[in-house]
Amino acid sequence: MNEQEQQLLLEIADDELILGWRDSEWTGIAPLLEEDVAFSSIAQNEIGHARALYELVARERGTTADELAFDRAPDEYRCARLVELRLLDWEKTIARHSLYEEADAKRLERLKQSDDAEIAGLAAKIDREEAYHRMHAQMWFDRLKDEARFTSALEELRPLLDAGREDHTQELAELWDEMTMVRRSQPAGTKW
Amino acid sequence: MVTAKQVWDALAEIPDPEIPVISLVDLGVIRDVDVDNGTVRVGFTPTFLGCPALEVMRDAMAERIRALGAEPQIEVLTDDSWSTDRITPAGREKLRASGFAPPAPREASAPTLVQLQSNVFRCPYCGSTETRLENIFGPTPCRSLRYCTSCRQPFEQFKTI
Numbered sequence: 001m002n003e004q005e006q007q008l009l010l011e012i013a014d015d016e017l018i019l020g021w022r023d024s025e026w027t028g029i030a031p032l033l034e035e036d037v038a039f040s041s042i043a044q045n046e047i048g049h050a051r052a053l054y055e056l057v058a059r060e061r062g063t064t065a066d067e068l069a070f071d072r073a074p075d076e077y078r079c080a081r082l083v084e085l086r087l088l089d090w091e092k093t094i095a096r097h098s099l100y101e102e103a104d105a106k107r108l109e110r111l112k113q114s115d116d117a118e119i120a121g122l123a124a125k126i127d128r129e130e131a132y133h134r135m136h137a138q139m140w141f142d143r144l145k146d147e148a149r150f151t152s153a154l155e156e157l158r159p160l161l162d163a164g165r166e167d168h169t170q171e172l173a174e175l176w177d178e179m180t181m182v183r184r185s186q187p188a189g190t191k192w
Numbered sequence: 193m194v195t196a197k198q199v200w201d202a203l204a205e206i207p208d209p210e211i212p213v214i215s216l217v218d219l220g221v222i223r224d225v226d227v228d229n230g231t232v233r234v235g236f237t238p239t240f241l242g243c244p245a246l247e248v249m250r251d252a253m254a255e256r257i258r259a260l261g262a263e264p265q266i267e268v269l270t271d272d273s274w275s276t277d278r279i280t281p282a283g284r285e286k287l288r289a290s291g292f293a294p295p296a297p298r299e300a301s302a303p304t305l306v307q308l309q310s311n312v313f314r315c316p317y318c319g320s321t322e323t324r325l326e327n328i329f330g331p332t333p334c335r336s337l338r339y340c341t342s343c344r345q346p347f348e349q350f351k352t353i
Contacts, residue, residue, distance in 0.1 A: 034327045037337075041329035048242020048333075052270050121271030128272065128353050129240055129333070131302035136328050138305055 001116060006057050007078070009119070010068070011165060012107065013053035014079035017069055018172070019100060020046035021179055022083060031090055042097075042133055049126045056118065070183045074168060074176040081164030082157060084172040094140045095153035101137040103161055104130060194260045199225045199232050202256040209245040209252075210332050213290040216249060220278030223269055232257045233265040237274035239353060240333040276353045287350060288316045293338070295350040303352055308336070315340035316347055323347075 001009075023043035030036040054065035061068075082100060087093045108130065111123035144150035203225070204217040216222055216236070223235040234253055238246050250266045257264035276295035279287070284294040293316045296303070308325050315323050320342035327337040336349040 034329075034337075037327055037331070038329040041333050044242040044244070045240060045333050046242070048240060052241045118271070121273070124272030125241065125270055125274075128302065132328050132351065135303075135305040135308065139328075 001056070001060050001119070005114075005116065005119065006060055008111075009053045009057050011078040011080075012104075012111075013050045013057070013068070014077045015083050015100075015104075016046040016053070017050035018077070018079045018175065019083040020044070020050060021175060022086065025086070026093070038136055042136070045129050045133070049129070052122055052126070056122065066183075070180045071188075074173045075166075077168065077172065077176075078165045079168075079172070080160065080162055081167075081169060082160040084164075084169055084175065085157075085160070086171050086175070089153070091144060091147065091150045092153040092157065094137070094144060095150060095157050097133075097137045098141045099154065099157055099161055101130065101134045105134060194227060194230075194232065194262045196225050196227050198260055199227065199234070199257060199262075202260055203234070203253060206249070206252045206256060209248045210243075210334075211287070211290075211292065213292075214279075214283050214286050216253070218280045218283030218286060220276075220280060220283065221249075221274070222253075223274065227262070230262050231265055232260075232262045233267060235267045235269050237269045237271075239276070241270060242333055274353075276350060279350075291316050291347055292335070293347055293349045295352045298352050313338055313349055315343060315345065317345050318343035 020043045023039045023046065026039040027036060027043070030039055050069065051065050054068040058065050058068055082096055085096070087096060105127070108123050108127045112120050112127065114120040114123065200217065200222075203222055204215050206216045208214050208216060208219050211219075219239070221236050221239065223237060224233075225235075226233040234257070236249070236253070238249075246268070250268070253266055254264040275298040277298050279294065287294045293313060296313070308328065311321050311323065313323050314321050315338075318340060320340055322342040323338045323340045325336065326339050326346065329335075330337045330348055334351055334353070336351055337346060338349045339346045
């Protein structure tokens with residue numbers, strides 16, 4: 001796996017990890033009980049995808065998935081600005097979900113064609129799971145597509161889809177602080 | 193010397209941590225078993241990559257293999273060659289009897305919302321296909337929630353992967 005491929009996998013893994021954390025923030029407070037269940041499940045899947053992608057890169061770099069996920073500084077992450085925002089509006093959350101799933105599907109299609117069989121195989125497995133996220137996003141898109149608040153959220157967030165991979169918001173630093181707090185409370189090498 | 197059959201038999205006693213009515217072997221997630229001298233290599237694929245039971249399953253398999261006097265080597269395979277079609281007929285029946293509708297067969301392309309919203313999924317309680325999608329997601333990533341309008345019973349539908 002060359003350096004460029006590793007970077008691409010890290011970008012995707014970082015997107016999935018950070019979005020997973022953001023999606024999990026709806027657990028317990030989503031506007032509908034069914035959406036508590038849905039976003040919690042989506043979050044869990046995204047973090048599972050991040051883990052599998054980090055593991056491929058970690059093997060190449062002689063490190064571990066956990067070290068890649070939690071031991072880098074916030075400015076070393078390569079996630080898009082879209083996923084790092086703490087969105088507390090439902091319409092913005094759904095707008096992000098729609099934009100992200102659409103872009104992620106295109107990215108996975110390309111990755112499935114990779115010459116590296118392991119990357120292609122993992123992308124195909126991830127895509128099977130993402131199909132359910134896309135259906136969920138589509139269902140909400142159809143429900144909200146004529147609402148002005150939703151369409152303006154789409155326009156506001158669309159430019160952030162591929163922005164800021166090397167230039168992050170303060171919100172990522174705050175999330176990183178929460179996300180790594182327990183891990184940082186113990187000396188390196190602690191077995192959990 | 194431990195044999196592959198002994199290993200398969202031992203693994204068949206491990207219940208799925210989230211749906212204990214079915215064993216890991218019936219769930220089809222154990223892909224292959226190779227016995228080489230004192231080492232047993234097991235290849236296995238989680239239903240969903242984010243499955244929180246991954247570590248529990250890995251430890252349970254390792255423990256059973258050690259109990260047979262062999263050294264376990266558990267390899268997690270994360271490619272697309274596993275699908276829910278590998279759930280055994282016995283496994284599907286155990287799922288159904290416990291109120292989990294077994295997954296529909298995998299098709300070349302991913303399932304669509306229209307398919308999930310159609311009346312082709314059978315209620316595991318009364319057998320009616322008058323069922324509707326309640327939630328694509330459920331208590332674990334591998335399940336959806338449906339409702340049978342015939343016997344008025346909600347049930348869990350195993351997702352197709």
